[in-house]
Amino acid sequence: MDFYEKTIATKEIFDGKIIKVRVDTVELPNGNTSTREIVSHPGGVGVVALDENNNVYMVRQFRKPLDKVLLEVPAGKLDGGEDPRICGIRELEEETGMCARSFEPLGEFYPSVGFSAETLYLYIARDLYPGKVHPDEDEFLEVEKIPLDTLVEMVMDGRIKDGKTIVAILKAKLYLEK
Numbered sequence: 001m002d003f004y005e006k007t008i009a010t011k012e013i014f015d016g017k018i019i020k021v022r023v024d025t026v027e028l029p030n031g032n033t034s035t036r037e038i039v040s041h042p043g044g045v046g047v048v049a050l051d052e053n054n055n056v057y058m059v060r061q062f063r064k065p066l067d068k069v070l071l072e073v074p075a076g077k078l079d080g081g082e083d084p085r086i087c088g089i090r091e092l093e094e095e096t097g098m099c100a101r102s103f104e105p106l107g108e109f110y111p112s113v114g115f116s117a118e119t120l121y122l123y124i125a126r127d128l129y130p131g132k133v134h135p136d137e138d139e140f141l142e143v144e145k146i147p148l149d150t151l152v153e154m155v156m157d158g159r160i161k162d163g164k165t166i167v168a169i170l171k172a173k174l175y176l177e178k
Contacts (some may be wrong), residue, residue, distance in 0.1 A: 004028060005028055008024075008026060010025075012024070019039050024038060027168070039117065040116075043120065044120050046074070046168045047092045047122065048122070048125065049126075049128060050125065050128075050176075054148045055147055056148050058072065059073075059142065059143055066162070070161065070162050071159075076088075087103070088123045088125075093133075094135055097131055101129070111163050122167065150174065156170050
């Protein structure tokens with residue numbers, strides 16, 4: 001079966017600083033039409049920064065959409081066509097003050113395919129050395145070092161709920177076991 005949905009019309013709804021929202025009218029495989037609400041996002045990067053003792057540099061920050069403080073891997077938004085690796089290197093230093101001699105890809109994933117076109121790229125950073133913390137002016141973070149195995153437990157028992165962090169921690173654990 002051909003699952004492709006042909007776009008018949010597009011209506012731009014919102015063009016913001018970070019996201020764009022549009023509504024597409026599509027022709028379904030059976031010939032009927034439907035609408036799709038789509039959020040466009042430039043994509044982002046998440047980094048598992050692992051020290052020589054298998055501790056991971058994590059950031060705790062407030063997330064307004066949930067009105068909660070979350071524990072997350074250092075991460076950030078891609079700037080207009082930016083190379084994801086360069087973004088990850090920048091975000092790691094900005095948020096944690098750490099740099100890495102080894103910066104390897106863990107892959108990419110789509111965090112919410114039902115309405116978003118966002119792609120997130122994940123990396124594992126090792127052989128760390130101090131740089132300079134310089135978060136964005138509207139970013140308030142607390143850095144913590146937590147053992148990787150403890151983070152895996154926190155993912156599995158539900159204490160970590162952020163999608164990119166869950167994927168990044170589990171992928172890093174499996175990557176290191178190979």
